[in-house]
Structure formats: structure tokens, C-alpha cells
Amino acid sequence: MRRDTKQREVILKVLRNTRSHPTADQIYDDVRKDLPNISKGTVYRNLQVLQEDKAISALNINGTQSRYEAKRESHYHFRCEKCGRVFDLDEPVDKELNKRVSKKTGFTVSHHQMEFRGLCKDCQ
Numbered sequence: 001m002r003r004d005t006k007q008r009e010v011i012l013k014v015l016r017n018t019r020s021h022p023t024a025d026q027i028y029d030d031v032r033k034d035l036p037n038i039s040k041g042t043v044y045r046n047l048q049v050l051q052e053d054k055a056i057s058a059l060n061i062n063g064t065q066s067r068y069e070a071k072r073e074s075h076y077h078f079r080c081e082k083c084g085r086v087f088d089l090d091e092p093v094d095k096e097l098n099k100r101v102s103k104k105t106g107f108t109v110s111h112h113q114m115e116f117r118g119l120c121k122d123c124q
């Protein structure tokens, strides 16, 4: 197997096994358990490729550090302002919103991301 493919698979495995929406640095720490010699640059580059392949998605809202997750059906997020954890919300995504924005602006809307903020149960 090509080295690149192997690296990408390990990164994807890390993301499929978590619900914590890790940052690139956290992914790097995890990937190193399997591939101790991998460089941070390689992890960043592969995250980029995986994103282009639409195998993973990135959450980068309001200029915060990007967080990644394996591609799933689109969903909203809740970010705790104290501990910084990001949770998936079991809330239907409003597809009408894309249509409304598209109609108003003439832009082609592919999707939207929404993030709710506040305090998680542990931090309240």
C-alpha cells in the first residue's frame, strides 16, 4: 500500500472512531499512536486531501481553529464556551434556509453550518 494511502486511512479511522470533533493537533497526537514517525505537516496535508475528497468535513466557524469529523449527514453543532467541546445536535437541518438565501441573493448555496454556543451540562 502506498504510504500516503496508509496515512490517510489511519487519519480517517481516527475520525470515524470519535465524536469529539478533534483539531488537527489532536488528530496528529492520535495518529502518532499508529504511525509514530508521521510529521505534523503530513497530517495537515492529508486532512486537506480528505476534505477535497469529501471524506471528512471541517468546522471552522468565526475564525476558531478548524475541527474535523468524518463525513456524516449534515447536522448542527453546539460549542461549549467554557470547555470548548463540540457536540452534535439531533436537530433537523433546515434545507429551506438554503433555498431562501439562494432566492434572495442569487447565490448557489451548497450547504450551511450552524453552531450554537453556551455551556454544556458539565460546565453549567
Ligand SMILES: [Zn+2]
Binding pocket: 080, 081, 082, 083, 084, 085, 119, 120, 121, 122, 123
Ligand atoms: Zn463545557
Ligand SMILES: [Zn+2]
Binding pocket: 021, 069, 075, 076, 077, 087, 088
Ligand atoms: Zn458533528
